[in-house]
Amino acid sequence: MKNLLKHLVVLLVASTSAFAAVAPVLPxxxxxxxxxxxxxxxxxxxxxxxxxxxxxxxxxxxxxxxxxxxxxxxxxxxxxxxxxxxxxxxxxxxxxxxxxxxxxxxxxxxxxxxxxxxxxxxxxxxxxxxxxxxxxxxxLTPRAKTATDKLPGKYTLAFTPSGNVAVGPSGSGYAAGTVDAAGVLKLAGKLSDGTALTASLLPDANRGYRLYLNALRVPGSYFAGKISLVSNGSDGFHVVTATAPAADFWYAKPGNRPKDPSYRAGFGPLPLLLTMEPWVLPGKGQTLAQLLGVMTVGGNFQFGFDVSGAGLDLDQYLGTLPLKLTIDAKNALVPVFGDNSAPSSVAEWAKIWTGKVDPATGVFSGTFTLTDIFDPDGPSAEPIGVGFQQLPLKIVKRKVAFQGVLLNTAEAGVPLAAGNFILPPVDAKTQTTLAGDITIPDVLTPLGTGTPPPGLISSGTAGTYEVNPFHRIEEFDLSKLPSEALGIKVNGKMSGLPVNDTKVPFTISPDLTTLTINGRKVPLAGDSRPVSLLFTDATKTNYKNTLTVVVYLNTSTGQASGIFALYVQHLSATYNLGAIPGLPSYVPKSITAPFPALAIYDNQSAPVKVK
Missing domain, CATH: 2.40.160 (Porin)
Structure with a gap:
C-alpha cells in the first residue's frame, strides 16, 4: 500500500511539472x-x-x-x-x-x-x-474568410511630394495595387526617379499596412511609410491623404555616388503624400473613356497635361508637348492640341508622341521627344534657336519616358492622374538623368475647347521668300586669306554660292522638312518653333561641302523674319613646307591637302514672303 501511495505521489508531481512546463506564458x-x-x-x-x-x-x-x-x-x-x-x-x-x-x-x-x-x-x-x-x-491579422466588405480588388496609388522639392525628383511615384481575399496588398510601380517599386504587405486588424523598403539596395536609402485604408463612403476603401507639410511616406537616397545615372549627390528624405483609390474596371461593352466620362452620349471631353520640374524650360521646346489630351476607344492618350507651334495632325504628333492607359491596372505610360543641339567639344548644351554655337554641331533627340496612374475618384482636389517623367541628359559625358512631374488635372472640358487658330504657325512658316540683299560677310571667308604670306596656295575657289548683295529666294516646304535656297535643298535638322528652324546637310560622312541655314521666325505670325547661312567647302591647297627652318631633307618641299573655306551670309533686311 505504501508503495502504491508512493507511486501516486511521484506521478502527481511529474504530471504537475509537465503541465507547468507547457502552460502558456502569453495569452x-x-x-x-x-x-x-x-x-x-x-x-x-x-x-x-x-x-x-x-x-x-x-x-x-x-x-x-x-x-x-x-x-x-x-x-x-x-x-x-x-x-x-x-x-x-x-x-x-x-x-x-x-x-x-x-x-x-x-x-x-x-x-x-x-x-x-x-x-x-x-x-x-x-x-x-x-x-x-x-x-x-x-x-498582423488576415482578413476573415467570412468577411463581406469590399476590401479585395484593384487600387491605384500616387506618392506626391508634400511641398516643393529643392533637390531631388519632383514628380510622383506610383503603383498599381491588388488586395486579395486575405487582405494582402501587392504593389508594382515606380518611384519618382524611375526606381522600380514592388512589395507585398500584410494587414493588421484595422486594414493598416507598413512598408520599409531599400529600393535602391544601398546603405542610407529607404522608401517607407504607412497605409491606412478607411471607408470611402460608397461601399469601398481608400486612404485619407495627410495634409502638407505632414507626410504619409518618405523617400531618401544617400549622396556621394559618382557612378549613379541620376542624383549622385542624393536627396531627402523627401516627404510624400499618399493618394490611394479603388480602380474600377470598365464593364462589359464599356470603354475606359466612357467609364471616366471622357466619352459620353452628350459629347466628348479633353483634359490637361501638365509637365514641370527636372530643370526643363518648356519655352525652349515649343511645339513638342500637347496642352490637352483625350482617351480614345483603344485606350490611347491622344493629343487634342498643343501650342501654336505644335503638330496639327495625328501623323505629325506620332513622330514625337506616344501614350496609352492600361485599363486593367490604371497605369498610363508614353514618350515625348525633345530635340537639342550642342557642341560635343564643349561642356555646354542649349536648345536650338537660343544661339549659334561653333561647329561641329551635334543634334540630339531625347526620348523622354513618362508614366503614372489614373485616380478614378470624385474626391475633391485629387487629380485625374499623377506620375513622373525621366529626362535623359543631352550630353551623357557631363550630365545625368533627371526626373520631373506629370499631372493630369481632374477638370474635363468639351473636346477642342481652347484650340489655337488653325495653322497659325505651320502654314505661316511654309512658302517662298525673297531676301534682298543677301549679304556675304567677307571677313569670315578663309579662302581669301593672304595665302602666299602663309605659305599656302589655294587651288580653286568656292562654288555654288549666292551672288553677294543680290535678291535671293528660298522656299520652306509645306511640311517644314526641307529648305531650298539658290537651287540647293537642305533637310530640317532641328525644330525650335516659334523661335527658329535649323536646316543642314552636314553629316559624319558629308562634311566637305555642307550648307547650314538658321531661319528665324516671327513668333506671332510664324513667318521667316531672318536667315543665316553657312557654307563650308574643302578646297585643294598646296602647302609650302620648304619655308620651315630645319626641316629634314626627306620631307617634301610641298604637299597638297584640303583647305577649309567658309562663306557666311545673313539678311540685311527682313525676308519678304512672296507666296
Missing part, C-alpha cells in the same frame, strides 16, 4: 506576428529609421528581425513575460542586445505588446544616437 491575444515602423526621435514628427518584424509563441519565446537604413537585416531572439493586471507583455531582460559585429556598438531594443495584444511598442537605442521609436506597431 492567445498576444501570440502571433507583429510589425513596427521605427521613427527617429518621435513617431509624430520624425522620419522612418527602421523596421521590426516579430513572431511570438505561447511559451513567451519570440524571434524577430531588425532592418535599418544600413541595408542590413539583424535577427534577434526574445523572451516575453506577461502581466495580466496591466495586460502588458514585456521582454526579460528589458533591453535586448542586438549585435552589429565586432567593430560596431550593439543596438539595444525594448519591446512591449499591449492593447489586448494588438499593439507593439518599440524603442531602439544606440549610445550617442537619437532613439528610434515606434508607438503604433501592430499585430
Amino acid at each position: 492567445a491575444s498576444h501570440v502571433g506576428s507583429y510589425e513596427a515602423l521605427l521613427f527617429t526621435g518621435d513617431e509624430a514628427t520624425g522620419t522612418p529609421a527602421g523596421f521590426i518584424t516579430l513572431t511570438t509563441t505561447s511559451t513567451g519565446k519570440a524571434t524577430g528581425k531588425l532592418t535599418i537604413d544600413d541595408s542590413k537585416v539583424y535577427p534577434f531572439l526574445a523572451t516575453f513575460g506577461y502581466d495580466a493586471g496591466s495586460d502588458l507583455a514585456t521582454t526579460s531582460p528589458a533591453v535586448i542586445n542586438i549585435s552589429r559585429g565586432a567593430t560596431l556598438p550593439a543596438f539595444g531594443l525594448s519591446l512591449a505588446i499591449k492593447n489586448l495584444g494588438q499593439a507593439l511598442e518599440s524603442t531602439l537605442t544606440l549610445t550617442g544616437a537619437t532613439n528610434r521609436v515606434a508607438t503604433t506597431g501592430a499585430k
Whole structure:
C-alpha cells in the first residue's frame, strides 16, 4: 500500500511539472506576428529609421528581425513575460542586445505588446544616437474568410511630394495595387526617379499596412511609410491623404555616388503624400473613356497635361508637348492640341508622341521627344534657336519616358492622374538623368475647347521668300586669306554660292522638312518653333561641302523674319613646307591637302514672303 501511495505521489508531481512546463506564458491575444515602423526621435514628427518584424509563441519565446537604413537585416531572439493586471507583455531582460559585429556598438531594443495584444511598442537605442521609436506597431491579422466588405480588388496609388522639392525628383511615384481575399496588398510601380517599386504587405486588424523598403539596395536609402485604408463612403476603401507639410511616406537616397545615372549627390528624405483609390474596371461593352466620362452620349471631353520640374524650360521646346489630351476607344492618350507651334495632325504628333492607359491596372505610360543641339567639344548644351554655337554641331533627340496612374475618384482636389517623367541628359559625358512631374488635372472640358487658330504657325512658316540683299560677310571667308604670306596656295575657289548683295529666294516646304535656297535643298535638322528652324546637310560622312541655314521666325505670325547661312567647302591647297627652318631633307618641299573655306551670309533686311 505504501508503495502504491508512493507511486501516486511521484506521478502527481511529474504530471504537475509537465503541465507547468507547457502552460502558456502569453495569452492567445498576444501570440502571433507583429510589425513596427521605427521613427527617429518621435513617431509624430520624425522620419522612418527602421523596421521590426516579430513572431511570438505561447511559451513567451519570440524571434524577430531588425532592418535599418544600413541595408542590413539583424535577427534577434526574445523572451516575453506577461502581466495580466496591466495586460502588458514585456521582454526579460528589458533591453535586448542586438549585435552589429565586432567593430560596431550593439543596438539595444525594448519591446512591449499591449492593447489586448494588438499593439507593439518599440524603442531602439544606440549610445550617442537619437532613439528610434515606434508607438503604433501592430499585430498582423488576415482578413476573415467570412468577411463581406469590399476590401479585395484593384487600387491605384500616387506618392506626391508634400511641398516643393529643392533637390531631388519632383514628380510622383506610383503603383498599381491588388488586395486579395486575405487582405494582402501587392504593389508594382515606380518611384519618382524611375526606381522600380514592388512589395507585398500584410494587414493588421484595422486594414493598416507598413512598408520599409531599400529600393535602391544601398546603405542610407529607404522608401517607407504607412497605409491606412478607411471607408470611402460608397461601399469601398481608400486612404485619407495627410495634409502638407505632414507626410504619409518618405523617400531618401544617400549622396556621394559618382557612378549613379541620376542624383549622385542624393536627396531627402523627401516627404510624400499618399493618394490611394479603388480602380474600377470598365464593364462589359464599356470603354475606359466612357467609364471616366471622357466619352459620353452628350459629347466628348479633353483634359490637361501638365509637365514641370527636372530643370526643363518648356519655352525652349515649343511645339513638342500637347496642352490637352483625350482617351480614345483603344485606350490611347491622344493629343487634342498643343501650342501654336505644335503638330496639327495625328501623323505629325506620332513622330514625337506616344501614350496609352492600361485599363486593367490604371497605369498610363508614353514618350515625348525633345530635340537639342550642342557642341560635343564643349561642356555646354542649349536648345536650338537660343544661339549659334561653333561647329561641329551635334543634334540630339531625347526620348523622354513618362508614366503614372489614373485616380478614378470624385474626391475633391485629387487629380485625374499623377506620375513622373525621366529626362535623359543631352550630353551623357557631363550630365545625368533627371526626373520631373506629370499631372493630369481632374477638370474635363468639351473636346477642342481652347484650340489655337488653325495653322497659325505651320502654314505661316511654309512658302517662298525673297531676301534682298543677301549679304556675304567677307571677313569670315578663309579662302581669301593672304595665302602666299602663309605659305599656302589655294587651288580653286568656292562654288555654288549666292551672288553677294543680290535678291535671293528660298522656299520652306509645306511640311517644314526641307529648305531650298539658290537651287540647293537642305533637310530640317532641328525644330525650335516659334523661335527658329535649323536646316543642314552636314553629316559624319558629308562634311566637305555642307550648307547650314538658321531661319528665324516671327513668333506671332510664324513667318521667316531672318536667315543665316553657312557654307563650308574643302578646297585643294598646296602647302609650302620648304619655308620651315630645319626641316629634314626627306620631307617634301610641298604637299597638297584640303583647305577649309567658309562663306557666311545673313539678311540685311527682313525676308519678304512672296507666296
